[in-house]
Amino acid sequence: MPPVAAEVLMSFDRWQCRHPVLAVPIAVAKKFIDDDAGGLGVQMAYWGFFSVFSLLLAFVSLLGFAFHSDPAFQERVVDSTLRLMPVIGPQISGHIGSLTGSGFALGIGLAAAIWTGLGVTLSVGNALDHVWYVPSRDRRGFVGSRLVGLGVLATIGAIMVATTATVGIAANGAGESTALRLLSFVAGGGVDLVVFLASFRLLTAAAVTIRQVWPGAALAASCWLLLQALGGVYVNQVVKGSSDTYGGFAAVVGLLTWLLIAAQITLMAAEVNVVLARKLWPRSVAGQLWAADEVALRDSAKAERRDIREQITVSFEEPQDPTEEPTVEGRAGKGAR
Numbered sequence: 001m002p003p004v005a006a007e008v009l010m011s012f013d014r015w016q017c018r019h020p021v022l023a024v025p026i027a028v029a030k031k032f033i034d035d036d037a038g039g040l041g042v043q044m045a046y047w048g049f050f051s052v053f054s055l056l057l058a059f060v061s062l063l064g065f066a067f068h069s070d071p072a073f074q075e076r077v078v079d080s081t082l083r084l085m086p087v088i089g090p091q092i093s094g095h096i097g098s099l100t101g102s103g104f105a106l107g108i109g110l111a112a113a114i115w116t117g118l119g120v121t122l123s124v125g126n127a128l129d130h131v132w133y134v135p136s137r138d139r140r141g142f143v144g145s146r147l148v149g150l151g152v153l154a155t156i157g158a159i160m161v162a163t164t165a166t167v168g169i170a171a172n173g174a175g176e177s178t179a180l181r182l183l184s185f186v187a188g189g190g191v192d193l194v195v196f197l198a199s200f201r202l203l204t205a206a207a208v209t210i211r212q213v214w215p216g217a218a219l220a221a222s223c224w225l226l227l228q229a230l231g232g233v234y235v236n237q238v239v240k241g242s243s244d245t246y247g248g249f250a251a252v253v254g255l256l257t258w259l260l261i262a263a264q265i266t267l268m269a270a271e272v273n274v275v276l277a278r279k280l281w282p283r284s285v286a287g288q289l290w291a292a293d294e295v296a297l298r299d300s301a302k303a304e305r306r307d308i309r310e311q312i313t314v315s316f317e318e319p320q321d322p323t324e325e326p327t328v329e330g331r332a333g334k335g336a337r
Contacts, residue, residue: 009286017282017290027281028271031131031296037271040127041263047119048259054112114153121149121203124266128204131270133299136306139205152202156195188228192221200270212277216269223265227258289316 016022032038122145129139140148200213275281278299280292298314305312 006286010288013282013284013286013288016285020281023282024272024275026285027275027283027292028268030283030285031275031280032268032271034296034300035131035271037127037131037267038264040123040130041260041267043123044120044127044263044266045256045259047116047123048263049256051113051116051120052255052259054109054116056109058109058113114150117153118146118149121152121199122146124199125149125203125205127267128200128270129206130303131267131274132204132206132208133274133303134205135303137308148202152198155198159191159194185225189221189225192224193217196220196266196269200273208273208277213273215276216271216273219272220266220269223269224262227262227265230258 016026125140125145125148139145196217197210197213200217201208201210278295280296282290283292283296284290294316297316301314302312
């Protein structure tokens with residue numbers, strides 16, 4: 001690196017380490033890159049894509065059995081649910097009624113929902129374990145991870161059904177009023193927050209508390225509300241103005257893109273939790289080796305421990321004080337052995 005560029009980066013480092021408002025986001029971004037969270041997000045989006053349709057099928061079929069005597073109420077509840085579904089919800093809202101009350105659809109939907117839902121929980125759990133530096137040998141096994149996943153799915157499903165039913169009951173008397181729209185928005189935000197709190201707290205084998213995962217859960221829930229609104233804009237501006245063939249393709253591409261962005265945001269929020277809980281900031285961007293860099297590198301190396309007999313030792317040169325004047329050459333760690 002040219003000396004001038006090195007001096008500029010080191011000047012920036014000295015400045016950002018004294019300003020947590022900037023140092024924390026930089027530390028989050030650097031940890032996101034170090035953890036290869038982008039690749040982990042792709043796995044989450046893959047399983048999320050398949051789970052959307054099976055969960056919708058099971059949900060609508062359950063409503064058909066529970067409220068078979070009141071088709072109007074079923075329609076209102078389904079419509080209120082589809083409004084919260086990214087990209088494809090508004091597009092399929094007029095074609096969902098034929099599934100209501102079908103025993104065959106319910107059986108297929110439940111089986112597919114469990115299979116794909118577990119795929120989502122397992123991919124999220126693996127990503128969270130990676131983010132929290134949980135050693136491979138300490139992660140949940142085949143049975144334990146799936147039992148926890150089933151518990152999280154059941155809890156989230158019950159909350160979503162109860163919330164959706166509440167909105168639907170309110171819709172019976174409120175029509176399409178502003179109060180109903182506000183209630184739907186608040187209910188959606190509340191469900192998102194609970195889902196992220198439960199996921200961040202339960203799906204990882206790391207010993208974390210609700211207080212430690214609260215900041216990331218609040219951030220993720222806020223971003224998801226924004227993404228839901230952007231999904232509606234995409235449908236109105238792109239999908240509805242397309243032909244039947246291109247419109248279906250645009251909906252699929254839009255849903256995949258939405259899920260991928262949502263997965264990346266979710267993992268970024270998880271990184272926020274780790275950086276704040278373990279005080280992994282400030283991080284150097286100029287090639288220096290500060291205390292937070294050492295902790296992150298050491299924990300990352302020790303997370304590769306796969307056997308109880310394996311010992312991993314990490315050593316560094318003396319850490320660079322971020323408040324002191326760094327050298328032009330920077331400092332390189334000796335690595336792990």
